[in-house]
Amino acid sequence: MSQITNKDVVPGEVEQTQPKLHPISLYLKIWALLFVLSTMSYMVDYFEVQGLLRWTLILLFMSLKAGLIITIFMHVRWERLALKLVLFLPPLAIVVFISLMAIEGDYTFVNRLFSFISV
Amino acid sequence: MSTDDKQEKAAAPIATDDWQGAVSDWGSDKQVFNMPWGKLMMWLFLLSDTFVFSVFLIGYMNVRMSSMDSWPLTSEVFALTIAGHHIPLVLIAIMTFILITSSGTMAMAVNFAYRGDRRKTVLFMTATALLGASFVGMQAFEWTKLIVEEGVRPWGNPMGSAQFGATFFMITGFHGLHVTAGVIFLLVIARRVARGHYEGKGYHIVEITGLYWHFVDLVWVFIFALFYLW
Numbered sequence: 001m002s003q004i005t006n007k008d009v010v011p012g013e014v015e016q017t018q019p020k021l022h023p024i025s026l027y028l029k030i031w032a033l034l035f036v037l038s039t040m041s042y043m044v045d046y047f048e049v050q051g052l053l054r055w056t057l058i059l060l061f062m063s064l065k066a067g068l069i070i071t072i073f074m075h076v077r078w079e080r081l082a083l084k085l086v087l088f089l090p091p092l093a094i095v096v097f098i099s100l101m102a103i104e105g106d107y108t109f110v111n112r113l114f115s116f117i118s119v
Numbered sequence: 120m121s122t123d124d125k126q127e128k129a130a131a132p133i134a135t136d137d138w139q140g141a142v143s144d145w146g147s148d149k150q151v152f153n154m155p156w157g158k159l160m161m162w163l164f165l166l167s168d169t170f171v172f173s174v175f176l177i178g179y180m181n182v183r184m185s186s187m188d189s190w191p192l193t194s195e196v197f198a199l200t201i202a203g204h205h206i207p208l209v210l211i212a213i214m215t216f217i218l219i220t221s222s223g224t225m226a227m228a229v230n231f232a233y234r235g236d237r238r239k240t241v242l243f244m245t246a247t248a249l250l251g252a253s254f255v256g257m258q259a260f261e262w263t264k265l266i267v268e269e270g271v272r273p274w275g276n277p278m279g280s281a282q283f284g285a286t287f288f289m290i291t292g293f294h295g296l297h298v299t300a301g302v303i304f305l306l307v308i309a310r311r312v313a314r315g316h317y318e319g320k321g322y323h324i325v326e327i328t329g330l331y332w333h334f335v336d337l338v339w340v341f342i343f344a345l346f347y348l349w
Contacts, residue, residue: 031226045194055349058344070337
């Protein structure tokens with residue numbers, strides 16, 4: 001992970017507070033890529049892909065798009081590890097929260113089944 | 120620590136960006152994050168906003184999982200008939216492309232700002248704001264259609280699970296407010312850039328505005344996947 005940080009930096013732009021200038025073509029490429037990924041996720045719905053494959057594809061395209069926006073558009077790729085840790089460690093609590101609420105939602109559903117549907 | 124020591128620290132080469140570098144960033148007698156304070160504050164705000172949107176989406180997941188009624192089919196609810204063709208989810212797809220395009224123009228505005236090209240910076244920031252405004256306009260159209268024609272309310276709807284309306288209005292409404300605030304933010308900053316307000320101060324403000332705007336796009340990626348496509 002640590003090797004990639006300064007690979008694309010234009011020579012001479014070493015000071016951390018100074019922004020690194022990337023060619024405009026980089027943003028156009030990422031933009032095109034985001035367009036393709038959005039089209040693909042729309043196609044998942046258009047061709048009515050169902051079940052596990054649908055959920056996997058939706059999450060895959062979502063993660064790829066989010067990754068591109070964060071790393072390139074928001075320049076996180078060129079930030080120092082100190083900031084990346086601040087940005088990505090706290091959201092781990094969200095992952096725990098998602099799991100807890102999924103278990104809770106399932107529990108509520110099962111209890112509603114038992115309570116509201118008479119056998 | 121004496122002044123000499125401080126100068127020595129400042130002159131020292133920047134630590135490598137690995138775990139040791141992170142430890143040295145946090146441990147040395149200097150500011151931890153080598154960036155303008157406004158940028159750091161924007162990052163911290165976005166981190167807190169991440170939690171807000173996560174909580175909304177988690178609430179949506181919870182009520183959808185525990186709902187006894189069937190969830191309305193989003194691709195049908197948000198379908199439009201254009202020129203005689205019934206296209207599922209088409210408005211949402213257009214809104215997604217518009218927001219992605221606005222993120223692209225914003226990234227270029229940041230780039231031009233750091234290159235010192237004020238005219239192009241203002242041009243691309245204004246384009247971003249216009250795309251954002253058209254997004255909000257389409258959202259207003261979508262809400263009107265849902266409320267007036269489909270009869271969706273926060274407490275119920277004719278298509279299925281009552282929680283659909285509550286989560287829909289809450290999540291897209293909060294996102295729409297973010298887009299609206301972003302459009303105003305962009306226009307204010309673009310005007311100040313045009314007037315030369317940041318000459319000599321540096322153009323970090325454009326990057327900070329950009330961070331906010333890309334975050335709004337980022338949140339939409341999750342809403343699009345988890346609410347509209349799921």
